[in-house]
Amino acid sequence: MRRKTNILILVLVALFCCALVPAASAAFTADSTLADGTVIQPGTVITVSITGLSNTNEFGYRITSDNLDVTENTVRLNSVYVPFDFSNGDVTTTLSTTKGISGATTLVVRRPDGSEILRESSNPITLGANIKKGTYDVSMSGTRSGGQVGINYAVIGKVENVNPANTYDLSFTVTGINSGSITIKVTDSGTTRFERTYTVSQPPTPPNPSGGSEGYGGSVPAAPAAPAAPQQQAPAQLAPVQGTTTTTATIAHNEQGQVLANYEIETDPAAGFSSAVSIDVGTTAVMGPGTPNAGQPVGEISVTPLDPATVTIDTATSGTFSFSGLAIECGPTGAQFTGSPVTISFTMTAAQWADAIAAVNGNIAAMTIQTFDPATNAWVEVPTVVDPVTHTVSAQVSHFSLYAVFYKSGAATGVKTIGELAQVTPFQPRVTTAAPAVTPAPTQMAPVATPTQQGGIFDGIINWFNSLFRKQ
Template identity: 35%
Template sequence: MKTEYCGILILLIALVAGVAADESVPALPHEFWGTVTIDGSPAPAGTEITAMIGGTGCGSITTTKSGTYGSSSRYDGNRLLVLANEDQAGATIAFLVDGKEAGQTATFTPNGTTRLDLSVGSAVTPTPTPTSSNGGGGSGGGGSPSPSITSAAPTTYTGQASLATSKSGEVQVSTTVRTTDGSGSVTIAAGTTARDRNGKPLGEVSVTTLDSPALPPVPAGNTLGLALTCGPDGATFDPPITLIFTLTEDEWSRIADTSVLHVVWYNPSTGSWEEVAATVDPATRTVTARVSHFSTYALAWPSVLKEVTVSAGQEVATIAPPPAETQQPTSEAIPWPFIGAGCLVLLLAVAGAYAWKKRG
């Protein structure tokens, strides 16, 4: 009886081992997100995107917004999850957009996250296979590859924008954010390391104008013009990013000497404004500075003093004194004692002459 039980147990173990040997170990998914276009136009919401490895579907997603699929933030929408086995790591992934093959491919990297802009139709331009960030520790001495970086012209937004960054904080797509009135902008180039005040990858950027009443005290001898609040406060950039102030023709004409325009930022730890090196371009009426962190920035120039400042110890006059020849003498300038003495001598002389005449 015991022999029969042992035989059955051995048979079951063999069956389980055989099944396990036939199945590959599933790997962590590779996540994708980015833009999607059809014939050069943003793909409409409801477009289906399917990932294929070796002709087999391994993940799909239906877009919910025009022109994009997934999101740079894992908390702001689903991403396209490519599911495969560990032995398929390094395999080429093809993508179908509503059944049409896109001009872009990728390499399957377990636990990777990649921005990949997809396009189908006549406007398709095939792009090199991007590398991907790998959330796992990896093996060997090569380290984890970085996500693909798009070095094309910056994508421009108004007010605020999401920033595509890798897990190390490296910006993947050049991004420009402008104020609503166009008076200021920041441009963060692809490849820049962008982190928030806590050292985490920066996920969002905002630029707004700041009204004069909300500004800290103005530096002595300066006039502050345009002021911007760049956020989030405390974000850092390596290398520095580009900050641009743009003036209208009317604003430019009001400044007596535009060559003295400069940029200052408010340092809350010292309660003072500090100057930043800047370049003035009269042709475009812009002032450009390179900044390594976010704060409050302002365009400044020396105040034009209309007052007439006289020597120390005297008051400051707002109106120049009239010419000397038109000045009227004050009461203190008339020699009244001498006039009184003269009148007295004259009176005595008259009295003496009268007395002399009367005696004769």
């Protein structure tokens, strides 16, 4: 009897102990559309989809590398979208540089508006900052000691306010890297649920079109093709203006790719001309079909002034175009914009403007911006606005590619008449600020947009005289 009683007591104790031990959290799964070993470019969006995540999971993501060739001294994780909350006081951010950096490493985390929520300098860095659902920009910088750079960055903590039935997409882009490889790992209480390594490389130059080129590198022209209207050819090898660098900007956006602020980046002044790319808040910026990350938000934009010797065209027949020498490459190539167009502009110096006026025989409507279409190996006109006051040629575009200023040689019909100048549509200068863009009324002489002769010369003269009296 006593033996049975002891057995019963042991069973009750065992049941009581089991009740004290919390049930193990259910495992979650993680996956990505980017296969292991995929070659990506700086700015490529990396998305990891997590399914089955519960509030009891300890979730972690880690980014490591030991062979990064960095652009400057900084590696950036741009538009890091964390799709859930970490529990307050139960999340740890760590960073260490394993090679290529001497002394302390600086970790900075910012919100999309640029305000800092975390800054620490040490090596290694371990912080307990709270992280909530949202978009962040992370930069890791230090003093280069030569050679390749190694990093180990991680965020680990318990999640909250999640539903196991939902799928959560963690996404980010990596910039500041010329080449190397990065490994992305997702863990569940230390157990690896996802691990893939991607090779980072610079985007390729446009392919060499048929027909040869007189461009950069002194390539030999190909044999003559069958008789046909010659196309304007892209260069065999594009190159930036010597002594210039590419200008970049990190784009803050939501999950759908809508841009959260106004952005304007300008070419390196050393190029000898000024060109700018402007994107308005609310514009949806995603990678287009056929790109490695089709449909994914654009995390970074860039603009590079091109050496005119590497941009060639064929002007053998009348009605074609002559090249102005002004060209840029906007990246990432294949980015598409909806909701609001992107503005591309070229502003000339006084000497460049004088040359342009001479090239079009005074007809500024013969100045046009064109984009290169790699599908046809041809340059294509886009609607262009010319401002003779600021010497600016601009166009609104819906995708990124190569853009250049050309002159319509066949359309140059001489200096405009007074009647033509009196009937032009006023140009509205575009102003970009940190708030939504504002269009002020012009206060100078109205610049010329592509004019159309709607009345006779005498109607034009009358309108011109009326405008003079109105100004008085």
